[in-house]
Amino acid sequence: MFEKITRRLFLKSSLILGSAIVFGGFLWNKAAKAKVYLRPPGAVPESKFTGQCIRCFICGEVCPNKAIKFVDIEGGITNIGTPYISPREQGCILCMKCGQICPTGALQKIEDDFKKIIDKVKMGRAVVDKTICYSYNNRICGFCQQSCPFPDIALKLEVWARPVVTDKCVGCGLCEKSCIQVPQAIRVIPRGEEHKIAFYENYQMPIYDEHLPGMPPGH
Amino acid sequence: MLQYIRKIIQISVIAVILSITIMSYYGYLLSAKGQKDFMDVVMEEKGHIAGILYGAINKVAAPSPNAADEFVSYIDMFKGGVWSLTVYGFNITDPLAAVIATISGKAFYIPLAISIIIPMVFIFIFGRAFCGWVCPMNLLFELNEKARQKLESFKVPILDITMDRRYKYVVLFSMLVLSLFGIQLLPYILPYALVSREIYSYIFYTAFSFGMVLILLLLLFELLVSRRGWCRYLCPGGAFFSLLGFIRAVNVDADLRNCPVNCQICTEVCPRGLEPHKNIIGMECDNCGLCISKCPASAVRYKFGVRSLELGVKAKAIIILFFLLLTPYSSLLTVSYAAHAKIINPHAGAQTHYPQNPSEEYISERDGYIVNFSVFQHKQSDSTIRVKAVAIVRDKAAGKPYLGPLKMVFYRKSLFSFKEDMVYDFKKDFENRYPFYANLPYESDFKVKVSFNxxxxxxxxxxxxxxxEPKSNLIFLGLISVILIASVITIAHLKKKQSKVISPAG
Structure with a gap:
C-alpha cells in the first residue's frame, strides 16, 4: 500500500511538480487580461494590494451596502478573489467599516470622518462623458450632484446643471449609480487609469444641434 | 466518544461559518432597508426559504428598530470564516495566510502578527490538529471516504494511487516562491479557505463561484482516484501545519508491546497515511484519534478492502495532469453574478428590472475612430431577456462624436460557428440620433459587427x-465530466486486467 519511491525519482518528480506550479502561475498571470479595478476605500497601492489581500471576504461581509464584490475567475490569477466595487451596481457610501475590519492592512484604517475621508480616500475619480450627458446636450439633469456625498466640493454644477468634477473627488461612485442615462454619462475611473479621463472629457456634442427632436436651436 | 467530540467540533465549525455569513447578510438587509421596509420585503418573499429564514431571525434578534440597530453593530464584530475570523472585534488569522500576505505584499502589519498568536500557540500544543479537528473540508473528505468504502463494497473498480507524502512540501514551497513575485495562488487552492468563501457567495449572491468546482473536483479525486489523496500528498496547508507542529506537546504514541499479532487496523484507518502499527507517526499526525478509538483493545472491527492498483509514473502523471487541466474549465460552470436573479436584495437585485449596469463594455480604436460598445441586459421574467446593445462612435481627429449612418450585424453562435442573425441599419435620422440601440430577444453567445462609412x-x-446564461457550456462541462469518469473507470479496469495477466499469483 505504501510504495517506496527512490530518492532520485522523488527529486526528479518534485522538481517537475514545483516548476509546473511556478511556471503555470506565471503563465496564468501573463494570460490574464490586465484590468484595473475600483478598490474599496483605504486600499494600499495596487501592486501591494493584490499581495497583501488574503481573500478572506470579510470586507464583503461587513459592507452594509453590499457594494463590495469579489473578482471571479475572469480577473486572472493576481486579481481573483480580491474585493472591488462596481459603482453602476452599487456605489460606496464611505462608511469605512471595511478598512476597520481588514485583518491584513490591505485596506487601511480610516476614521469615519468627513475631513479625513476627503483627505485620505482616493479610490478613483469620476469623469463626465460629455457626449451623452443630458446636461451637456440641451437638457437639464444634475442628478449626479444630488447624489454626491461631497456636493460642491467634489462635484460642482455649472450653468444648465452641467457637472464638473474637481480633484477632491474620492471616487465613491454614487454619481455613477444615480446617473439616469444609459450607458452612464458619468463614471468612476479607478486610480491607475488616469489616462482614460481625457478620453471621456474631450469629446463633446455640438451644443445647439438642429437634429435634436422637438427642440429648436437655442431653445 | 473521542470521535463524537471531534465530529461535533467539525460540524460546529461549519455551523459557525454558516451562521456568521447568514447573520452578516441579515445585518446588510437591515441596514440597507430599515426595519419596517425589511419586513415588507420578507412578507413579499413568503414561502421562499430565505424569506422564512430571515423573517424568523428578525423576530428573535430585532423585535424593534432600536434593537435592530444595536444588533447590527453587535454582529459587525463577528465576521469571517476559517481563513480569517473576527470574534468580538478580535481577529484570528490563519498563520499561512499571514505568511503569504507578508511575503507577497512585502509589508509587515502588526495587527496581522498579533492575530496569528492564538493559532500558533494552538499549533505548538496540538500540532497539525487543525486538519483533523477544525478543517471544514476534512469533514466532507471523511464523508467522501465513507462513500468510497461503499463503492468498494459494491465492487466498483476505483483507483488508489499512492504518492510520496513529501510532495505537499514541494507544493507549499513552490507556492511560497510564487508569492515572492506577488502571485497568491494559495487562497484559491486551499479547499478550507474556499469553503467559507463559497458559503459567502451562495448566501450573498445565491450563486457558487469557481471554487465550488474545485471543491467538487477534489471530492471526485479522492472518491475515484486516490484515497485521501489531497490531504495526504498534496495539501500545502497540511504541509505548513506539519512543519510548524514538528515539536508539539500532544502526540500519538503506539505501545507496540500490547499490539495483537498481525493487526494493522490503526494504519488502515489513519486518514493521513501514517503507520502507527510500526510507531512511525511523526509530525504529519493530526491528532484526530481515529487510531486510538479503533484499536481492537476496545474490540471494534473496521474492515477496509482498498485495492492498491499499481500504475506507472507516467499513468499517474497523466491522471493528475488531467485533473489539473480540468480546473480552467471550471469557469464554464460559473455564471456571472450580474446575470443572476437575486433573492431579497433591497437596493437593486430585488427589482429584477435593473438594466442600467452594463454586462459587457468594450473600448476599441481603429482608423481614427473610437467605439464604446456596451451591452445592457434586462431580465423581464424567467424566460425572456431583453438586451440593448449600444454603440457610441467618436471621431478622434474632429474631436466630435460620429452621427452618420451605422450598421450593426449580430452573428448568433450555433454549435461550432457564428451565423448571421439580425441586422440593424441605423440611419442618420434615427429618432434618438444617439446612441445607437439594438434589442435582442434571446439568450446566446453573439458576435457583433459594427460598421460605418x-x-x-x-x-x-x-x-x-x-x-x-447560455446552456451550452453546462452541457459541455457535463460531457467532460462523463468522459473523465468513464476514462478513470476504464483505466482502472485495464490496469486490473493487466496486473492479473502479469502477476502469476493473481
Missing part, C-alpha cells in the same frame, strides 16, 4: 458578447 472608407469593429 466615413469618407468613402468602410470601418468595421467586432465585439463578442454573451446574452443571458
Amino acid at each position: 466615413s469618407n468613402g472608407k468602410d470601418i468595421e469593429f467586432e465585439f463578442p458578447i454573451r446574452v443571458g
